[in-house]
Amino acid sequence: MSNNENTMLAICIAEDRSSEEIAVKLLAASISKHCPDIKTIITYPPATENFKIYIRQFPNIELRTTAFPGVSGWNVKPQALLSLLAEGYQEVWWIDSDIILSNDFRNNLEGFSSSAFLVTEEPSNHAYDRCGERTKSWGLEVGKSLSFSPNSGVIRANIKHISLLEKWKELLESNTYKSSQREPFYTRPLHMRSDQDVLASLLESRDFAWVSVDFFRRGKDIIQYFGPIHYSVKERLHNFLFGLPPFIHSQGLKPWWDSSEIQKIVQGWEFYYKTLMLRISPYNHVAASYNNSFIKDLGWKNTHSFSSILLSVIGLGNPSLTGLPIVFVHSLIYYSKIFIKSCIRNKAISFKFER
Ligand SMILES: [Mn+2]
Structure with a gap:
């Protein structure tokens, strides 16, 4: 990849909980080790002096400490992506702070269309069995069905996806969604459990049926380490033979x-x-x-x-x-x-x- 191409590409990380500082540091270190040529912007408002000094050792990483207005936690994703696309980056990769890279993820892009909206496949027990339900619950018309439940731990979006991201942001800012977030996770309606259920609603809607969606697959591209069985026997054997996938996602409890x-x-x-x-x-x-x-x-x-x-x-x-x-x-x-x-x-x- 030429330098010119790289200036159009950025990684976006945003975290607002100081309890996750060590994970942000590790993600930064792993990006700098495996993708040192990709401009990476970390928005981390609780940054201490020690954290700032730590980040300075990575020339490709820029630290920002101004919080995105009106959002917290996982709901920041569309806003964070939109802000970098507005700055002129043609393609932006969101990576959750609870992910660590084990190698350069660009090696896994073969077979994906360069303009597709990329997300990841959910752990095995969250397989897709309620197609279109989230979309209908938001009062939208179903336009297509996805092959997997999307997990928004990693997202690749480009300037063509701005309207999708804007709509996603709008729904995450709606009062119904905001009040649902005050309920315990498993009693929330399916279409409002978290940011990614809202994203799934839109990706299956008629309005955004034109967006081609591709999935980073479990085992080959990502480990969704949610509980003991979510890193399956089959995935383990695959990784034993071919090595770890680039993304390792520590979901749920954190080490x-x-x-x-x-x-x-x-x-x-x-x-x-x-x-x-x-x-x-x-x-x-x-x-x-x-x-x-x-x-x-x-x-x-x-x-x-x-x-x-x-x-x-x-x-x-x-x-x-x-x-x-x-x-x-x-x-x-x-x-x-x-x-x-x-x-x-x-x-x-x-x-x-x-x-
Ligand atoms: Mn995560």
Whole structure:
């Protein structure tokens, strides 16, 4: 890629929680290592002096500390993307702060149309089974159906997508959406659970049916590390053979959180199990490599336990094989339960018919 092309391309990161500072640092370090030629703009209003000094070591990264008005958390995405497109960048990549790069993602662009709107595929248990429902719930006409539920952890948008981003921003700023965000996550209506459900509504609407949408796929392009089984056996074997994908997304609980934070969400054996899975996560594996190599002041905890070391030894130190036996058993139980439930349901239906 020539320099001229690169000046038209930017990575956009925006985070407003100081609790996620270490993740922003790691993402910055991984971008500078694998994509040092891409201009990267980080908007991080809680930046401390220490954070500013840290970021200065990366010539491709620009730090901004003015918050986007009226938004917080994941709802900032369309506004952040629009602001960089308005500055003249032709193509902007949004990357969530809970993602770390393991290599240059541009190597994975083969097969994608250069003008497509790119998002990522959701974890396996969030497969697409409610096509068009989100769109109809927003009162829009359905224009097409997507092959996967979109996850907005990574988005590639270009100047042709400005009207889509503007509409997305408008819906995220609506009063109905804002009041839904005050409800607990799982009691919110499906079309308003988070920013990406609103995005899915628009991508399936007739108004934006002209937008061609492509997906970064699980396994090959991204690890959606949400819970133990979401980095599946199949994906693990693929990554063992062909290497880690460029994007590793640490969804849900984070390996950089203190135990007390995790304990507020999960307790008892689940706390122990999930903490173990965070310790052996591929995110942790990649993050740990920054601890004493070219970054000294990261403060990455990377705490191991006896069980995590044992699993790592069994997994030959490979991030994809580490934890595989547990994931195999967990998946077997999980999918057997789903299978049995569906058998019982079908039986109940046929019983109703017979009567
Ligand atoms: Mn995320």
